Amino acid sequence: MKRSLMSLGAALLSAVHLAVPASAQNASKDVTIVLGEGVDLMEPCMSTRSNIGRVLLQNINETLTEFDVVGDKGLMPRLAESWDQQNDSTWRFHLRKNVKFSDGSDFDAEDVKHSIDRAMSKDLSCETPRYFGSTKITATVVDPSTIDITAEPKQAILPLLMSIVTIVPSDTPMQFVRDPIGTGPYKMAAWNVGQNIVLERRGDYWGDAPQVEKATYVFRTDPAVAAAMVQTGEADIAPAISVTDATNAETDQAYPNSEVFYMRIDQGKPPLQDKRIREALNLAIDRQAFVGTLVPAETTLATAMVPPTTLGFNKDIKPWPFDAEKAKALIADAKADGVAVDSKITLIGRSNLFPNVLEVMEAIQSMLTDVGFNVDLQMYEVAEFEDIYGKPFAEDRTAQLVAAQHDNARGDPVFSMFFKYHSNGPQSGFSDPKVDQMIEDATAATGEDRAKKWSDLFAYLNNDVVADVLLFNQVSFARVNPRVTFKPTIATNSQLQLSQVGFK
Template sequence: MKLRNTLAAAALAILASVAPAFAARTDIRIGLVLEPAALDPTTTAGAATKEVTYQNIFEGLTQIDQNGAVQPALATSWTISPDNLTYTFTLAPNVKFHDGTPFAADDVKFSIERIIAPDSTNSQKDLYAGVIDSVTVIDPLTVEIKLKAPSGNFLFDLGRGAAIIVSPKTEANNATHPIGTGPFRFVQWDKGSRVVLERNPDYWGKPVALDKATFVFIGDPATAVSALLAGDVDGFNNFAAPEAVDIFKANPQFTVAVGTTEGETLLATNNKRKPFDDLRVRQAIAHAINRQELIEGAGHGFGVPIGSHFAPHNPYYIDLTNTYPFDPAEGKRLLAEAGFPNGFSTTIKLPPVPYARLGGQILAQQLAAIGIKAQLINVEWAQWLTDVYTNHDFDLTVISHVEPFDIGIYADPNYYFGYDDPEFQAIIAKLNATTDDAQRKDLAQQAQRRLAEQAVNGYLFELAQVGVWNSKVQGYWLNAPIEGMVLRDIHWVD
């Protein structure tokens, strides 16, 4: 018997030594609420495009890390002149675009000049066109950018999705077949269903763990829950059904990761359209808003109240939620003063994200309490981009603006809010030209106060990032300091 046990143990040891180990998975399926309208982040507004492409397919001279800090990317280092007007970038060597074309300084010059060109359709053109004076190629791996005035945000802005570097050979087709320099290359886009990426075997930087990543578009909350439970997707960085989070908290097969975003959730207002061009009407709407009710109902308890267009975790933030406290009686008084003693009718266009659809219902009830009858109009994402963002054909809408430090959008009178205020524009001009941190903080707070006092939009809450993931997936970002579903560090553990 002793001999038999010894032989059995030896046999098991031999089998263990030759049996193949189960390797960790190298593919992942990630659920996204919205499908991109296109895959070129330089010409398409909205976070959906950047979630697929940012730091995955495309890269910039700099990149933003998960802590919101600027890091080298295609530019491995840089120097800044004493007057803060000239930036000289040293580029990474041996970089190729996904089609095999070598990357060099000429591509940087082309990409930056494309952004600031008079006919540019870049979604963030104003961040660059008013700042950059010239781009000069020094040699194939050195490029010089001169500014019109010092800019405290310049290196950060170069790390945004709107400033990625593209190839002159392929930029015209990036909307449907994106070609960049990133760690993943585009494989296919099945409209209405998914986008598939695969590892770039010729990537110049740190190798990634994943061989394949599939973004699956699931906007319906119930379908999102079912897809996770069935294993059809491996995770969401922004879960479509926060009301169902407790189901996953109680299941050891999943990890619930709650972080912060740069997403200011707004009842965005068309300031150029009557009666919203009247400050008293906007103030009345501000008094009608019960933020905590919205956080509980639309955010299912996730979110932080805001009183202006600024993220609460930013060191420049000030709490302005009491500028117009919840006071329906005061809202009615202001409407009567503005000539609407019996209220008026309006519309709220709602994109297909849960916080907007649910938030719209709650806001309609809150506005009704002061006499504003709001018709809810559900629109798909592409239609929202066309009707609201591009054509400014709306009264009110509910949306989260997820780009970091984007308070400067209010300085553009042609932006879809239609807010044209020389006082605010002067504040932002000073902010953009200031590098001293204490002065920047003061100016940023002046800007926040001006927006709050003017009730430009209804400021609701800062959107939380509620992720639900297979518990064996690691390396995703807890917080979202910039728009993107960055894949480079994601991996599976046994």
């Protein structure tokens, strides 16, 4: 890291102070939050998607457990007060009593069972099963406040996995809902599609009442507009502004987020089936040239699909160097062997994924073209992008490089490896039986053995498979109105708990 994230304030001390109008200094306990991307769904089982999770997760819908990603508390109780292991495969969860959903119904073990069955159902295309891989989860009600959850094959970190299963009432239909009902401190008061979402604080929440009474989420694709809205007092929090707009030491904060920016290589189409071509893709990109220009100076180069804080992170893997001449030589070598190196490759990006994403994608396209690749850039909005990102892939597609971010803030690779790399993974761009076995072995392992197995997998993916073009461990900047207290953390990328917002 070129300089400490905490040095942002010192670097900006000479900046002009914000002029926040008096209207933003009042005693209102309402807040406005500016997000850079709209929400196409308000479905609880899709809250692992960051644009949905920032609104819904732990605000409307809660989970049995919650992982403390910034402190030292580890796995914490949420709707489950405690849990204990019954055998290698089964954990018993003891649920909170006297908890109500926002529709007034009582929370009990039947709701937990239905939530798990619903999230894992093949009748829905929830994101939740992606994190469980081939593991089958069975929930058995013991009594209204006790439930047994069994994983086959055994899953050593099952209680941690429960931190991504959002709980809904037992009468929630087996189809995506538009009006989520949850046990969280807020309920959805309005959703004006494309304009805003309004959450209101509940008076019957089981836990401590948050300070924020009402939160309005608005969506602005231009991060400069989001920053300006906080500056003028029109908004209170903009969790993702551009580094070029982070010009005020009083209000602007840099924070390491849990996203890895990468390009998935489509090994199902020529010329990407050839390992030399995949190596050339990696060598063609001058990653360091982006740092301090189009991405923040605090950005580090990625060597795995997970951030360095993750169990088993392999520090021996080095970022791919920039070597255009070697990339050209590899392409020429592959061409001499009959590989269709001139075939069109479609570079696919997602609009508004992060500040300057279009400029980053255009620069990558230029670098790949410079070494001889035939690259066409296409940018998509989130809903269209998700259709391309996940299986089934279109049979008539050209070879694809899909640029995406992956978020893993929960400390274990199990939340990434199956659905990114297993042959049956819904976002995997290749099939390798050895990788499948390594994932399954690491998933079932515990302790130091688990860490080593994940570490070995990272090395194999990078050195032997060349599965991706890994680019950056991302850094974000937030602007926070001086009238509120809020500290962005590595968790802010995937959730923004209103209970963590206060008033000065």
